[in-house]
Amino acid sequence: MRALFLALLLLFAAPLAADPTMPPAALADTPLPDAAQEAKAQALMHELRCLVCQNQSIADSHADMAGDMRALVRSKIAAGESPDEVRAWLIKRYGDWVSFNPPTHGAALGLWLAPLLFLGVGLLLALRLFRRRGSETKA
Amino acid sequence: MTETPETPARSWLTRLAIYGPLLLFAVFVVFVGSQLGRETRVTVTSKLIGQPMPAVNLPGLGGAPGLTSADFKTGKPVLVNVFASWCIPCRVEAPQLARLTAMGVTVNGIAVRDAPDDVAAFLKTNGNPFTRVGLDKTGQTQITLGSSGVPETFVIDGRGIIRYQHIGEIRPEHIALLMAKLTEAGR
Numbered sequence: 001m002r003a004l005f006l007a008l009l010l011l012f013a014a015p016l017a018a019d020p021t022m023p024p025a026a027l028a029d030t031p032l033p034d035a036a037q038e039a040k041a042q043a044l045m046h047e048l049r050c051l052v053c054q055n056q057s058i059a060d061s062h063a064d065m066a067g068d069m070r071a072l073v074r075s076k077i078a079a080g081e082s083p084d085e086v087r088a089w090l091i092k093r094y095g096d097w098v099s100f101n102p103p104t105h106g107a108a109l110g111l112w113l114a115p116l117l118f119l120g121v122g123l124l125l126a127l128r129l130f131r132r133r134g135s136e137t138k139a
Numbered sequence: 140m141t142e143t144p145e146t147p148a149r150s151w152l153t154r155l156a157i158y159g160p161l162l163l164f165a166v167f168v169v170f171v172g173s174q175l176g177r178e179t180r181v182t183v184t185s186k187l188i189g190q191p192m193p194a195v196n197l198p199g200l201g202g203a204p205g206l207t208s209a210d211f212k213t214g215k216p217v218l219v220n221v222f223a224s225w226c227i228p229c230r231v232e233a234p235q236l237a238r239l240t241a242m243g244v245t246v247n248g249i250a251v252r253d254a255p256d257d258v259a260a261f262l263k264t265n266g267n268p269f270t271r272v273g274l275d276k277t278g279q280t281q282i283t284l285g286s287s288g289v290p291e292t293f294v295i296d297g298r299g300i301i302r303y304q305h306i307g308e309i310r311p312e313h314i315a316l317l318m319a320k321l322t323e324a325g326r
Contacts, residue, residue: 020223020225020253021224021225021253021257022253022254022276025276025277051183051288052287054179054181055179064252065288068277068278068282069282071279072279090282091186092187093282093283093284093285094185094186095183095186097181
């Protein structure tokens with residue numbers, strides 16, 4: 001009975017407001033007037049990781065911080081920076097982790113090279129198989 | 140088609156070719172399976188430790204001076220507390236910030252995504268430990284610092300170099316560590 005009462009209390013409890021009261025930055029959800037710049041910004045947003053809602057991109061997330069990061073990306077792209085420069089700027093602050101695109105150095109290099117390696121091994125195997133077949137038909 | 144002659148004992152190479160991939164796959168499954176229950180949430184730390192504090196130019200509360208880069212080149216190590224009135228752990232750490240100021244530490248605040256009135260009310264309720272408060276209304280300064288949440292506290296040395304980042308609220312057991320980091324930064 002007591003547990004039920006407590007559960008009921010919980011049900012009607014008002015959650016403590018733990019969300020910012022400020023409206024998001026203007027550029028968080030307003031596209032840039034230049035369509036080409038907006039497309040560049042959008043593409044980059046899909047490759048940047050939201051820091052508070054991990055494993056979502058900042059383009060997909062409704063978190064306040066993701067909105068701030070979208071505003072940052074848009075304002076930097078509007079100021080003429082390239083997407084790679086903006087990405088590098090963020091990586092300098094948050095590490096490679098902030099980008100969904102793995103870096104092309106260090107341990108992550110294996111991720112980029114592995115497909116080539118597998119393709120090479122596959123080709124080699126296929127080649128050997130075809131050669132053997134060829135020599136069998138000749139015999 | 141001619142019948143291939145029976146080879147009773149397969150060579151080890153053939154056996155490896157047959158069972159090797161299967162074994163590799165089994166290893167892969169076991170590895171992936173063992174990682175399934177792992178907590179994957181990562182604490183994102185600022186990569187600016189050891190780097191100069193980025194340029195900061197924030198307005199202050201109700202006519203009071205805001206927070207600028209000049210406040211970090213005073214020759215004395217300071218703390219920068221990234222906080223917000225809407226952040227509950229920030230209320231929890233308020234007494235610890237008060238303790239630090241009582242010990243003679245300069246604490247500057249950056250209020251993230253916050254309305255001036257709310258910040259003023261927050262400081263009235265929880266006490267104001269800050270020498271300077273800067274209003275970061277759109278959270279852009281927070282990103283510049285490589286900070287990913289509230290509260291966070293940075294130790295900045297007298298030349299404006301970021302020396303340490305404390306993530307989460309400051310609890311009584313963290314005071315000694317922060318004081319040690321401040322002393323280290325003051326050397």
